[in-house]
Amino acid sequence: MKRALHLLANLGISLTAFVLVLVICELVLRAFGHQDIYTASSYPKELFDSSSVSGMRPGFVGAFRSSEVEGEIRINSVGFRDRERSYKPDSSTCRVLGIGDSFGFAHGLPPDQGYLALLEQDLQGIMPGMEVLNACVPGRGPNFYLDLLQRIGPEVRPDVVLMGFFVGNDLDGIVAQRDPHRSDPGINANKTWLRRNIHLYSFVADRMKSIPFVRRMLKGYNISTGLIGAQAIDVLRTEESADFKAGWERLEDVLRAMKGLAPGLVVVAIPTVEQVESDRLVQALERLEYQPSEVDVRHPMERLSRMCSQLGIAQVDLLGPMTRRYAKDHEALYFEIDPHFNARGHAAAADVLAAAFRSGMASNGIPMPNCPRTRSITSLPRGS
Template sequence: MLSKFLKLINWKNFNTFLLLTFTWIFIPLFLVEIVMIVLEPYLFKGLYQYDSDLGFRVRPYINGNNQFGFNDRDYPLQKDQNKFRLLVVSDSFNWAGGKEGNYTALLEKKFENYYAKNQVDVINVGYPGTHTGEQLTMLKKYGLQYNPDLVVLGFFVGNDFRDADPERKRIIVNGIYIDIDKEDELIIFGYPIIGRSRLLMFLQQKYKVYQELQRAKQDSAQLFSSYLVASLNLASAPIIEREKSPGILSEKAFLRVEKSRLKFCKIRDLFGGKRDDNINYIFQSISEMQKLLKSRNIDFIVAIYPDEYQVNDELLNDIFAEYDDLKRESYNTTCQQEILIKFLKANGIPYIDMLDRFRREQKNRPLYLLREPHWNSAGNLLAADILFDYLLKDIDKFFE
């Protein structure tokens, strides 16, 4: 039967069909892939660009940022000897609130008000999506050009340990984050070459963003309805609408993110050594940063930023309610602070733990954006207050 079927096929027409398919479909797709590699610097001019050392960086002078792509104005690289200069090195927390509303800008304004003139430069040095190991490279390549007196490392417990895979390198390809193994990176003529279809990744990413935006819109509509119903209840307490950002997630997506962060603190995994590679990589990076700064007579402090689930009991309860597989007794929700502080004390590195202040203030007002892991305006202001109170004494000594 099969032989009869094969005899019925017009092989000439079939071969023509294959040739046309290859010519009109596969060759154009292949050419699109080549174009997306070669013309990437010209076709994709979004917020991020490829960097051979860091993997990626923020593009300079876009959306008001500075010459190194940091969320700040330009400062002269030659430091004024009559001023105190500090760098705040961190991740996307250095972008929340924009250039003027970020805690680094608010901290500089507090020093300006205190001294009645601009005596203290607070320079924002941070790229979103980075952890301490990558921030060390960022500090070496760009940050130290500012010749600071002090470096404050902002450590976000929510993902800095979790993301610190010693083999990971996060690169930017056609405007999309991609995590690769450091040993697998291949660069030809200055372009990163990856073993995946750039066109397919681009389309998948756009579709994923579209889906998440639709879910976020639905959640926002439901949230508005709940506010409306509550406001019509005359016996209810006043409703305070949470501050939002353009990057608001759907409720399920946000809880999924917070769950992944909480899972780092599963007691059994910690005692079983599953987190040791990440933890040791962070320790190694902080130690190297400490030695580097000490060799240049630059002071060093670590500021520890809490995750929202650590200060907002309602959010923590929502996580455990959403995921039945999580048992509260199986998690130490402050494990990141405990692990890091033990290391910092053992190595004589000063630190600022913001957890207690944020817990207290969270009872009075929200400190984080709605369904978005970063601080709102109140959180940025509180972080600036905490840093100001801690740093003021030492900076005063500089001017004596």
């Protein structure tokens, strides 16, 4: 009996010491580690400024949270993650304005590896002085894109507006309410709470994910899959809920308004990793306890294509080309866990967009209104 009590006492002392060490580490991180500057979405809190036209702080210099993704974040004097440039109208050049979320923002990569920067390089090889402005803001959706276009459109006067529509969550911001029984998996909710409240968790988890074999192990055991939430799979369901139907209707209103502001509007349909990589889809379906027969990876793309066709809006669908590229060489186009494009994914997206621009080109010009010797951007093939 005494021995058992002695063991329990030692166990209690060890546990208390362990908790005390964790508390000390947490306090040290809060005081000196700067882990608290990151949001749950891996962006520095100081990046955001509600008084800015973009919602990002002009002149901000920081970095992504060091993990599977990392790199510098530098915001220009206007408030965008783009090089310093003049935004005043210039009749001597053709201007493309990129609007979107963290994909267009080039999450986790240097800005010159993002698909908008790569597209600008490609198009400048055809027409020197061609501009592709990056006005993408992470964590935003269609309602914000419309608002941003209303605010900066008259000043920037773009010839073409490339609106990136991420299938995974861009409807989520305009859907009133999701099915509570299909909310984020409990493990995701727990991890989100830990990241927001326990700095030591973020510190350890991020550094563990920077080790390739650890990432593969976490992914293999279905602990960390990169699934952004149930909505990324719900949007693939052929039987749409009332909330998603309302979301699509709201999106149609947004696109109609954007088309009125920018006749050269082009919608770029950005697929989720689960749409492109079948093994990730199987893993997500198992995690959410869905049946494969409930979903169709083409469903949201076809829905969007029909909508754009009815509105007279050009659309470029990245799903087909990216799926074929992945099937051909099996080189990942997304980060291993993080659900964003990696450098290869951005390069693939830029290639598809550049080809879409070229397919609408006249022999002596480019298909943009207000540009010399051109035809209309609507000559771009819809759903290409």
